[in-house]
Amino acid sequence: MGHFIVIGAGQAGASLVAKLRKDGFDGDITLIGAEDALPYQRPPLSKAYLLGEMEKERLYLRPESFYAENNISLRLGETVTAIDPTAKTVTCGTEVLTYDQLALTTGSHPRHLPAAIGGDLDGVHVVRGLADVDAMAPEVTSGKRALIVGGGYIGLEAAAVCAKRGVSVVLVEMADRILQRVAAPETSNYFRALHGSHGVDLRESVGLDRLIAEAGRVTGAVLSDGSNLAVDFVVVGVGISPATELAKAAGLSLENGIQTDAQGRTSDPAIWAAGDCASFPFQGQRIRLESVPNAIDQAEVVAQNMLGANKDYTAQPWFWSDQYDVKLQIAGLNTGYDRVVTRQGQGRQASFWYFKDAQLLAVDAMNDPRAYMVGKRLIDAGKTADPAVVADPDADLKPLLKA
Known part of the structure; x- marks a missing residue:
């Protein structure tokens, strides 16, 4: 063989x-x-x-x-x-x-910060492999000050862990909003509010100009808006x-x-x-x-x-992210969406349904496993959903599967 x-x-x-x-x-x-x-x-x-x-x-x-x-x-x-x-x-x-x-x-x-702006300094971390996290873990202690560079899921997850451990967190995102590349404004707004409620200083349309060091270790940062930060460590989550x-x-x-x-x-x-x-x-x-x-x-x-099966791979995309007490589950790919329908539940529970014309493309579900499950099954089957049913928080979603 x-x-x-x-x-x-x-x-x-x-x-x-x-x-x-x-x-x-x-x-x-x-x-x-x-x-x-x-x-x-x-x-x-x-x-x-x-x-x-x-x-x-x-x-x-x-x-x-x-x-x-x-x-x-x-x-x-x-x-x-x-x-x-x-x-x-x-x-x-x-x-x-x-x-x-x-x-x-x-x-x-993982993409690194350029060495020219301090990307190779001690105290600057990426989150990809076991060795990366083992190197960063001793830094994540109460009272420390962290700068998170990048407002995608990796940066937001790192911010959540740091905040839960009592670290003072500033997160900067160069784009107009966090998650801009991967999610609708509704999802960005949800997670901006979530992180704000946990004390994260989240700054959008702000990039990193350069890091400041003493004896080869990061001690501060100059941001693109001219502001200066004192930092104990940096987490880079830029893709x-x-x-x-x-x-x-x-x-x-x-x-x-x-x-x-x-x-x-x-x-x-x-x-x-x-x-x-x-x-x-x-x-x-x-x-x-x-x-x-x-x-x-x-x-x-x-x-x-x-082994000779000659079988095509049919992807059924789904993803997840855990931040604080919120579990985000994503079904489908939202590329090309032209409408987002919001389903608001109790407390932190919510889901955002992406449509192109009348076709359901994707669902972002926060603490709402039923919305995720129904959305995923519809998307995998090539079906769509009635936006009026989706938008009604009192409506049962399961009958959508029989439509």
């Missing part, structure tokens, strides 16, 4: 190798990861783990014994430096490994970029990530890609989904196709 190599030991890579074995592949499998830790789940890093509410061992997707029992060669703390598609080899350290099929689940990199360096060097086609067909195959028929790093066709466009559900589902379809 040959040798299958998977580069990238995150959620997608771990899901892919497990699916290969589950579906009966009895050849050799090698999973290579640059981090020393066993494959782990990332979402709790910036939430429960940073808050000290989750032990490191609970982050691991599977115990180490799983890989040995399933005859999966797990190579951690190793970096692949080259792929040769013609020879079908990968270079890992001083070793050259030969593959029959290769899967790239290389994930993504991620797909990890495409290996693919590019190997001559694979790129388009906002590693370009794949509907089955996860790259421009080389023996090389596949899944997870954050992969861009794929979806409803007449090409997208890249940065989410755990996509990493799992896409990787499992790729595993099946590596």
Whole structure:
């Protein structure tokens, strides 16, 4: 059956190798990861783990014994430096490994602040991997002063954790509003109010001009509006970029990530890609989904196709974010929406329904699992919802599923 190599030991890579074995592949499998830790789940890093509410061992997707029992060669703390598609080899350290099929689940990199404005100072953190959060955790203590750069979900989640730990938080967002790239103004307004109620100083249309340091450590910040802040540490949440360096060097086609067909195959028929790093066709466009559900589902379809299934991956996008006592659940993609219908519940409960013409595209549901569940089922089935029913907080949503 040959040798299958998977580069990238995150959620997608771990899901892919497990699916290969589950579906009966009895050849050799090698999973290579640059981090020393066993494959782990990332979402709790910036939430429960940073808050000290989750032990490191609970982050691991599977115990180490799983890989040995399933005859999966797990190579951690190793970096692949080259792929040769013609020879079908990968270079890992001083070793050259030969593959029959290769899967790239290389994930993504956090964007850093430029060194010219202080991005490489001590006390400046990104939130992506286990080592990042372990480095930041000692800073997140009561009485400290934090600057959060970026008002996307990563920045807002970091702000929530810091505020819960008694840190004084200023969050700056260069755009006109937080979440501008990913959500409607209604959702931005909801989370602006939520963070304000927890004491976060949230400043929109304000960027970072530069950081100030003493002895190589950040001590302050100058903002684009000329204001000065004294800060003890900085958290940078300005997005991620797909990890495409290996693919590019190997001559694979790129388009906002590693370009794949509907089955996860790259421009080389023996090389596949899944997870954050992969861009794929979806409803007449090409997208890249940065989410755990996509990493799992896409990787499992790729595993099946590596075994000859010839199965298209049909994405059903959904996401979540936890901030304070609010659980945000998102179903669908809101790209191209022209109308938002608000369903207001009790207290913090609310949902925002995105439509294009008469078609339901997406739902943002805050502390409203029923709205999320109904919205997701409608979207997955290609159905829509009656806006009048959605807007009536007393109306039962479940009959929409039978329409």
